Each structure stands twice: as C-alpha cells, then as structure tokens.
Amino acid sequence: xxxxxxxxxxxxxxxxxxxxxxxxxxxxxxxxxxxxxxxxxxxxxxxxxxxxxxxxxxxxxxxxxxxxxxxxxxxxxxxxxxxxxxxxxxxxxxxxxxxxxxxxxxxxxxxxxxxxxxxxxxxxxxxxxxxxxxxxxxxxxxxxxxxxxxxxxxxxxxxxxxxxxxxxxxxxxxxxxxxxxxxxxxxxxxxxxxxxxxxxxxxxxxxxxxxxxxxxxxxxxxxxxxxxxxxxxxxxxxxxxxxxxxxxxxxxxxxxxxxxxxxxxxxxxxxxxxxxxxxxxxxxxxxxxxxxxxxxxxx
Amino acid sequence: xxxxxxxxxxxxxxxxxxxxxxxxxxxxxxxxxxxxxxxxxxxxxxxxxxxxxxxxxxxxxxxxxxxxxxxxxxxxxxxxxxxxxxxxxxxxxxxxxxxxxxxxxxxxxxxxxxxxxxxxxxxxxxxxxxxxxxxxxxxxxxxxxxxxxxxxxxxxxxxxxxxxxxxxxxxxxxxxxxxxxxxxxxxxxxxxxxxxxxxxxxxxxxxxxxxxxxxxxxxxxxxxxxxxxxxxxxxxxxxxxxxxxxxxxxxxxxxxxxxxxxxxxxxxxxxxxxxxxxxxxxxxxxxxxxxxxxxxxxxxxxxxxxxxxxxxxxxxxxxxxxxxxxxxxxxxxxxxxxxxxxxxxxxxxxxxxxxxxxxxxxxxxxxxxxxxxxxxxxxxxxxxxxxxxxxxxxxxxxxxxxxxxxxxxxxxxxxxxxxxxxxxxxxxxxxxxxxxxxx
Numbered sequence: 001x002x003x004x005x006x007x008x009x010x011x012x013x014x015x016x017x018x019x020x021x022x023x024x025x026x027x028x029x030x031x032x033x034x035x036x037x038x039x040x041x042x043x044x045x046x047x048x049x050x051x052x053x054x055x056x057x058x059x060x061x062x063x064x065x066x067x068x069x070x071x072x073x074x075x076x077x078x079x080x081x082x083x084x085x086x087x088x089x090x091x092x093x094x095x096x097x098x099x100x101x102x103x104x105x106x107x108x109x110x111x112x113x114x115x116x117x118x119x120x121x122x123x124x125x126x127x128x129x130x131x132x133x134x135x136x137x138x139x140x141x142x143x144x145x146x147x148x149x150x151x152x153x154x155x156x157x158x159x160x161x162x163x164x165x166x167x168x169x170x171x172x173x174x175x176x177x178x179x180x181x182x183x184x185x186x187x188x189x190x191x192x193x194x195x196x197x198x199x200x201x202x203x204x205x206x207x208x209x210x211x212x213x214x215x216x217x218x219x220x221x222x223x224x225x226x227x228x229x230x231x232x233x234x235x236x237x238x239x240x241x242x243x244x245x246x247x248x249x250x251x252x253x254x255x256x257x258x259x260x261x262x263x264x265x266x267x268x269x270x271x272x273x274x275x276x277x278x279x280x281x282x283x284x285x286x287x288x289x290x291x292x293x294x295x296x297x298x299x
Numbered sequence: 300x301x302x303x304x305x306x307x308x309x310x311x312x313x314x315x316x317x318x319x320x321x322x323x324x325x326x327x328x329x330x331x332x333x334x335x336x337x338x339x340x341x342x343x344x345x346x347x348x349x350x351x352x353x354x355x356x357x358x359x360x361x362x363x364x365x366x367x368x369x370x371x372x373x374x375x376x377x378x379x380x381x382x383x384x385x386x387x388x389x390x391x392x393x394x395x396x397x398x399x400x401x402x403x404x405x406x407x408x409x410x411x412x413x414x415x416x417x418x419x420x421x422x423x424x425x426x427x428x429x430x431x432x433x434x435x436x437x438x439x440x441x442x443x444x445x446x447x448x449x450x451x452x453x454x455x456x457x458x459x460x461x462x463x464x465x466x467x468x469x470x471x472x473x474x475x476x477x478x479x480x481x482x483x484x485x486x487x488x489x490x491x492x493x494x495x496x497x498x499x500x501x502x503x504x505x506x507x508x509x510x511x512x513x514x515x516x517x518x519x520x521x522x523x524x525x526x527x528x529x530x531x532x533x534x535x536x537x538x539x540x541x542x543x544x545x546x547x548x549x550x551x552x553x554x555x556x557x558x559x560x561x562x563x564x565x566x567x568x569x570x571x572x573x574x575x576x577x578x579x580x581x582x583x584x585x586x587x588x589x590x591x592x593x594x595x596x597x598x599x600x601x602x603x604x605x606x607x608x609x610x611x612x613x614x615x616x617x618x619x620x621x622x623x624x625x626x627x628x629x630x631x632x633x634x635x636x637x638x639x640x641x642x643x644x645x646x647x648x649x650x651x652x653x654x655x656x657x658x659x660x661x662x663x664x665x666x667x668x669x670x671x672x673x674x675x676x677x678x679x680x681x682x683x684x685x686x687x688x689x690x691x692x693x694x695x696x697x698x699x700x701x702x703x704x705x706x707x708x709x710x711x712x713x714x715x716x717x718x719x720x721x722x723x724x725x726x727x728x729x730x731x732x733x734x735x736x737x738x
Contacts, residue, residue, distance in 0.1 A: 193505045
C-alpha cells in the first residue's frame with residue numbers, strides 16, 4: 001500500500017496488521033522516552049485546510065515519536081489564504097521531498113486528487129463528508145483492545161449521518177471486521193441510499209438496547225439553521241444518548257469534539273462505559289502504525 | 300431572416316466517391332457518389348458512375364450522413380475566452396461532425412441586451428467556422444427578475460431565449476415570458492431545476508452520493524419544474540423546450556405534456572445529452588470532476604428512460620451541452636470544480652459506441668436525432684438530396700480513437716469521455732457548402 005485514502009484501501013488482514021503494529025507502538029507511548037528511530041531523517045507534512053485539534057496533534061505526535069521531521073501547514077495564514085491553488089501548494093511542499101503528506105480538507109476526494117502531484121505517500125486525515133480512515137482504524141483498535149474482536153458485535157451509529165465522514169468510514173470498517181452496523185438519526189440526516197454501504201438505517205432508537213456499542217456522532221448548530229432539525233432541544237429529546245437510554249453493558253464512543261448536553265449527556269461522557277478517552281489515546285499509536293506501514297514496509 | 304452566422308469562406312468543389320450514404324429523412328441508405336458543386340449537392344449517383352471533380356475523395360467503406368446540429372453549446376464569448384471562444388468552439392463542433400450550433404447566453408456579460416447580442420453576432424460573422432445561432436436570455440443577467448427586450452433581441456437575430464445554467468424559479472416570471480413570446484416569437488428553452496431541492500447538491504442523490512458524502516441533487520428537482528412549466532406552456536399555448544433532460548420522472552412529464560400540447564396549440568420538446576445517454580452516477584465514484592455536470596449523471600433507470608424517450612421521439616433531439624472549463628478550474632476537489640463537460644468532439648462517437656454498436660439504438664435513429672436540434676428553432680434539417688446545400692459528415696465507423704490522446708480542438712479538455720476508446724472517426728465535415736473540417 002502506498003497511500004491511505006479510504007478505509008476501503010485496506011482489507012481485513014491489512015487492518016489487523018496495522019492494529020497489531022499499533023499495539024507495539026502503544027507500548028512505546030508508555031515509555032519515558034516515547035521515541036523510536038523508524039523515520040529518522042524523513043519529513044512528514046501535515047496540510048490542514050480545516051480546523052482540527054485531536055487529528056492534527058496526534059498525527060504530529062505520531063510522526064515525531066517515529067523521529068520524523070514534521071512541518072505543519074494550516075490554511076489560515078498560509079499561501080492558501082493568498083489564493084494559491086491546491087496543486088501549487090502540494091507541489092511547492094513536495095519540493096521539500098517529504099515522505100508523507102497528511103491532508104485534511106472540507107472537500108471529498110482531496111487526498112486522492114493530490115496523489116499525482118507528489119511523490120510522497122498521501123494520508124487522508126478527513127476529506128469533506130467522505131472519509132476519515134485513520135479515525136475508523138483507531139475506533140476499531142479501541143474496540144478490539146476492549147473486547148478482543150468485533151466479530152458479531154452489534155454497533156449503532158447515532159446522529160447526523162449525512163454530514164459525517166466518520167460514519168462512512170466506520171460503517172465500512174466495523175462491517176469489514178465482522179460487526180453488524182445500524183445507523184440511527186433524524187430522517188433528514190440519514191442519506192437516501194446509505195443502506196448500500198452495508199448498514200441498516202432507522203429513525204428510531206426503540207431498539208437501541210440491542211446495541212453492544214453506541215457510537216454517537218457530533219450534532220452541529222448549522223443543521224438547525226438549514227432546517228434539518230427543528231430545534232436542538234427536540235434533537236436532544238429524541239436522540240441524546242444518556243443514562244436513561246443506555247443499558248448496562250453497552251459501550252459508548254464518540255469521535256469528538258463532544259457537545260456536552262446535546263448529543264451526549266455529561267454523565268454518559270464521564271461514565272465508565274465511555275471509551276472516548278481511549279479513542280484519543282489510540283490515535284497516536286494507530287497513526288504511528290499507519291506511517292510505519294506506508295513508509296517502511298515495501299509495497 | 301437568416302439567424303445563423305459564420306465567417307465568409309469558399310464553397311466546396313468535391314466528389315465524395317463510394318461512401319455509404321445514409322439519410323433516413325431522404326430515404327437514402329447505400330453506396331453512392333455524391334458530387335458537390337459550388338457548395339451544393341449537384342448529383343447523387345451509383346458508385347463509379349460520376350465523372351470527375353476538382354477533387355475526388357475515395358470514401359468506400361465510410362459513411363456519409365447529413366451534417367449534425369447541436370442546439371446547445373457554450374461558446375463562452377464574451378468574457379470567458381480562456382475557456383473557449385466562437386472560433387475554437389465552432390471548430391470543435393465541426394470536428395465532431397456538426398454543421399450548425401446554437402450558443403447559450405450565460406456569458407460575461409449575459410447576452411441579454413442588443414449591444415451584447417450584436418457584438419456576438421459580429422464576432423460569429425468574423426470567426427465562426429460553421430453557421431452559429433445565438434439564444435438571448437429570458438431575464439436580465441439571468442437574475443430571474445426582469446424580462447429582456449425579447450422582441451428587439453429576436454429582431455436582431457436571437458433564435459430564441461433561455462436562462463440556461465439557471466432555472467427560472469418564479470413561475471409568474473416564466474408566465475410573463477411565455478405571454479410575451481406571442482410578440483417576440485422564439486422558443487423558450489429551460490434549464491429545469493428547483494433550487495430549493497437542489498440546494499448545495501453536486502451530484503445525483505442516491506446510493507453513490509450517500510457513499511461519497513456529497514450533497515445530492517434529487518431527480519425531483521428537475522421533474523417537478525418540468526411538470527410545472529409544461530403546465531404553464533399548455534395554459535399559454537407556448538413554444539417551450541426542455542434542455543438536457545436527465546431524470547425518468549422528467550421524461551414521463553414531457554411525454555404527458557407533449558401529448559396534451561397537440562390539442563392546445565402549444566409546442567413542447569426536449570433534448571438529451573450524450574453523457575446522460577451513456578453514463579450514470581456510478582462514474583462519480585472516481586470523484587473525477589470531469590463527471591460533474593448539471594443536471595448530474597443519474598441512475599441507470601434514469602439513463603434507460605432517457606434512451607427510451609429518445610427512441611420513441613418524446614425527446615426529439617440530441618444536444619451536447621458542450622461546457623468547456625479551464626484545466627485549473629476542473630483541477631479541484633469535486634465539490635469545488637465547476638459543472639460541465641465538453642461534448643462537441645465526442646457526441647456522435649460516444650453514442651455510436653455505447654448505444655448503436657450494442658444494438659440499443661439503430662444508426663438511423665441516431666442520425667435522425669443528432670440532426671434534428673435546429674428544427675425546434677425553425678431551422679431546416681440538413682438533408683442529402685440533390686439541390687440541397689452541402690451539410691455533410693463523413694465518418695469512418697470502423698476506425699476507433701482514444702478520447703483526448705491527441706488533444707482537443709476545443710480550448711478546454713474537460714471531457715467526460717477522456718481516455719475512452721470510441722468507435723467512429725469523423726473524417727470530413729461540410730457546413731453550408733464549405734469544407735469546414737478534415738481529419
């Protein structure tokens with residue numbers, strides 16, 4: 001594999017291989033000196049056209065823990081602000097001969113689009129509402145660590161599926177690892193045809209008790225402004241995941257950042273069924289494993 | 300008044316010897332010699348029986364058709380000449396076998412006033428390789444708020460009216476235009492789309508858009524406006540043409556309306572593009588912006604309905620919606636890239652390869668529909684008959700080519716068929732008696 005653009009670039013064995021390696025990198029992250037020399041002398045460019053806290057910081061840390069030199073570019077304050085095209089930006093940065101370009105964009109297909117313009121390995125750190133493959137990997141990693149396997153697991157993804165790249169990558173990744181996936185949310189926020197990705201779709205949380213894992217998506221204020229939902233209040237009433245809706249034994253996940261009291265209640269976030277902290281922690285080890293897979297393993 | 304404009308040129312003196320001549324309207328289907336004198340078809344006779352001409356072209360094994368007519372091209376002039384201009388766009392059409400084209404008015408500025416129209420016509424008279432007609436806009440600046448001086452524009456040479464690229468959202472405004480049409484004449488051609496349903500959509504809404512996370516344009520965005528506006532045309536007894544139909548519901552609405560029109564003094568017609576006839580939204584999985592156009596590529600069942608409509612005659616003609624864009628504009632993520640594909644150079648070959656060769660459509664039907672685009676604007680359909688002006692296209696159906704491999708005649712290369720191997724190579728085009736293209 002030379003790029004990671006979509007979770008579909010990986011089959012089950014490929015995902016397992018990356019996660020196995022992530023386990024050993026997780027061990028590195030537990031050491032006092034959290035560094036291995038795998039990418040010494042090589043350069044990683046993080047090119048973020050959209051704001052990000054955990055994804056950008058964990059890619060940066062992952063590259064640094066592999067001893068790479070890291071350049072972080074954000075659209076705001078860069079030549080992009082001055083109207084430079086994506087192609088020109090990527091070709092300019094490629095002049096530094098980076099081993100990898102990590103790219104986040106508000107537009108679907110951006111990571112794939114830049115591949116012909118650079119010799120670097122391209123890693124999709126989120127492209128519009130399309131995909132977020134490393135998020136899917138770290139979510140699978142988190143569940144696998146907790147439960148051993150995803151085989152036969154019943155996973156519900158709840159919320160604004162239409163506008164979620166995490167939902168799309170995770171439906172495919174969870175399904176690929178043997179889980180049964182259901183998406184639930186307001187009918188206005190479940191895209192027509194989503195079932196063809198291999199998930200059941202329902203506007204009702206009535207059968208939420210069947211879930212082993214409840215994966216909650218972020219709800220945004222803008223959805224109310226464009227009439228996808230009447231009010232955030234009604235959304236919270238119908239779809240908020242809280243202790244009244246969760247049954248004992250169910251695990252709770254969220255890609256962050258959370259709107260406390262909207263899609264998730266505060267007590268649910270802080271409860272011991274929440275894996276949200278483990279997800280963030282997994283981010284660095286899994287992204288180290290992705291760099292390792294792309295940059296050191298011969299294709 | 301002749302409302303087609305082209306540069307001055309020499310009439311052809313040519314003998315096309317032995318080609319398989321096919322013109323369904325004239326009832327010719329077989330090998331003939333076609334002698335062209337002073338740009339006119341002087342003689343159609345058995346192969347080998349014709350004498351000599353200034354130039355003889357041996358064309359055994361090739362097909363000679365009446366010249367194609369494209370009622371829908373974007374020549375981008377004035378204002379966007381970096382994408383295309385009248386010279387390059389008309390040359391691209393000639394290379395695709397077209398002998399007449401009709402240009403859309405969504406230029407910069409819009410062709411919505413006499414000085415703009417007159418300058419476009421003057422430019423066509425200087426540089427159009429083939430006869431070129433021009434539509435003026437229905438509303439000033441395509442803004443949907445004020446009617447243009449339709450009567451004056453028609454008198455000055457506009458063939459008809461359209462706000463193509465944008466829908467006329469206000470039914471009331473459209474009704475006024477249809478009423479005013481009784482004074483101005485000229486067909487009103489419509490790009491149908493309800494902006495409140497299309498929203499920020501960039502492709503057909505369905506499983507593919509769900510997978511890609513792209514905002515969808517539902518089929519009903521088009522079909523509800525087709526139904527609404529057809530009702531207005533029937534009510535006003537107007538002449539209305541629906542551009543680039545893409546959805547099965549739209550074809551059904553057009554079928555119902557054109558039937559009703561017969562009794563109500565209205566004329567309602569529709570066109571289909573080569574890309575909607577041959578491609579579906581599955582192509583968008585690639586996120587290649589060449590497959591981004593408006594209306595979008597739709598589902599297989601929509602494609603089948605458009606094919607059925609073309610076959611039955613509900614859809615009267617093929618139109619390319621040739622929409623050139625510069626490379627740097629299309630070289631962007633799918634959501635940001637502008638909508639449109641070029642089509643002039645590939646129209647015949649794409650449909651021939653994808654629909655005629657597999658037996659979905661007959662060659663006769665393709666020729667009938669790809670030559671009919673001017674009729675709705677009152678233009679005579681090119682025919683292969685003695686005494687007719689030479690509007691002819693010579694095609695080698697046995698030869699094939701890879702789209703884009705040798706570049707394009709158009710100034711832009713945003714062709715949705717790029718890289719495809721297509722059958723049917725246009726070798727020669729005669730338009731209005733002039734030799735306008737030779738490969």
